[in-house]
Amino acid sequence: MADTAAQTEVATRAAVPARWQDFVALLKPRVMSLVVFTGLTGLVCARAPMNPVLAGVAILCIAVGAGASGALNMWYDADIDARMRRTRGRPVAAGRVQGADALGLGVTLSILSVGLMVLAVNLLAAALLAFTIVFYAVVYTMWLKRSTPQNIVIGGLAGALPPVIGWAAATGTTPLNAWLLCAIIFLWTPPHFWALSLYTAEDYAKVGVPMMPVVRGAASTRRQILFYSLIFVPAAIAPAFTGLGGRLYLAVSALGGAAFIGLAARLAAGKAGEAAEARGEGLYAVKAGAKDARNLFAFSILYLFALFAALLAERLAGLPALRP
Amino acid sequence: MSDGFNESPEAAKARRMRSIAIALALGAFVVLVFIVTIVRIKGHVVDPGF
Numbered sequence: 001m002a003d004t005a006a007q008t009e010v011a012t013r014a015a016v017p018a019r020w021q022d023f024v025a026l027l028k029p030r031v032m033s034l035v036v037f038t039g040l041t042g043l044v045c046a047r048a049p050m051n052p053v054l055a056g057v058a059i060l061c062i063a064v065g066a067g068a069s070g071a072l073n074m075w076y077d078a079d080i081d082a083r084m085r086r087t088r089g090r091p092v093a094a095g096r097v098q099g100a101d102a103l104g105l106g107v108t109l110s111i112l113s114v115g116l117m118v119l120a121v122n123l124l125a126a127a128l129l130a131f132t133i134v135f136y137a138v139v140y141t142m143w144l145k146r147s148t149p150q151n152i153v154i155g156g157l158a159g160a161l162p163p164v165i166g167w168a169a170a171t172g173t174t175p176l177n178a179w180l181l182c183a184i185i186f187l188w189t190p191p192h193f194w195a196l197s198l199y200t201a202e203d204y205a206k207v208g209v210p211m212m213p214v215v216r217g218a219a220s221t222r223r224q225i226l227f228y229s230l231i232f233v234p235a236a237i238a239p240a241f242t243g244l245g246g247r248l249y250l251a252v253s254a255l256g257g258a259a260f261i262g263l264a265a266r267l268a269a270g271k272a273g274e275a276a277e278a279r280g281e282g283l284y285a286v287k288a289g290a291k292d293a294r295n296l297f298a299f300s301i302l303y304l305f306a307l308f309a310a311l312l313a314e315r316l317a318g319l320p321a322l323r324p
Numbered sequence: 325m326s327d328g329f330n331e332s333p334e335a336a337k338a339r340r341m342r343s344i345a346i347a348l349a350l351g352a353f354v355v356l357v358f359i360v361t362i363v364r365i366k367g368h369v370v371d372p373g374f
Contacts, residue, residue, distance in 0.1 A: 018338065018342065019338045019341065019342065020338075020341050020342045020344075020345035023342070023345070051363055051367065053359060053360070053363050054360070054363060054364075057356065057360055060356075112353065116356070116357070116360070119357070119360060119364075120360040120363075120364070
């Protein structure tokens, strides 16, 4: 009887098509918006004349490529997503979208975004976009994520490449300044993600994902966050001296960087992630001991946004760089 | 008209909306490729590069 009921439920669920909003959610719109923003900054900072329609198509391709990566990630990780508080509401994990549909959407959008980038923009930008999708979906999601605590360090390259793709779309080249923008996001990723994982380590441990706090412990993770922060902030200030950023950028990067290191130092001196704590729903709902981690996590998003917004604002306002 | 399985009105609506979304996305893609083609051709006419 119970078997029959379960079979009926599965058959009913399989017969119910997902809502179109579930397919939008597969594309991780919040991640996509950050990728669009950094990609656009790279494109604008390249200072190359570009047809606005083709520039828009380039950004659209970057956005859709990022969305395709998200869909492939949700297809592959549905088993662990379903068992973690932060991710259990995702469409595949929650059973609203079939895994095969997510896979189909991811592959289709990957092909369309890279193909359109080749046709509309240039081969270098398309190759970088293809590399980014494969790196995130295959190298990070299928390999690194479940096998090493360095997963988000190496995997962070996928999230760091959009400004380089934007730059390549505008100029057909990737000079050092483009890679500097990439380095900023790459070095930002470990403190950002490990701060989050300090107060979500229980979930990662439960599903066997070897995040740094699970494998090396909270104290080591806090020290490594401080270490990466000390490398990241100088890299974030560097564009002010490489002909990329102006006075506004220098002020934002230096002041924000000081606050970033201050928060990382406070986190390193504290006890965040030490005790298994019950917490509420949402990324920001933590108990007192983990507030330092929550604060750094939240500030890291604001700081990265401010850095790229400053570069974008300077370019659009025609403000000069500190060095020509 | 029956399509072979019991489908609730809610499920039918979800399926219809998804079909419309796919149609709109495909239509937008076709228009986009057309516009890109025109822009690229125009660029080569203005600057043939030889």
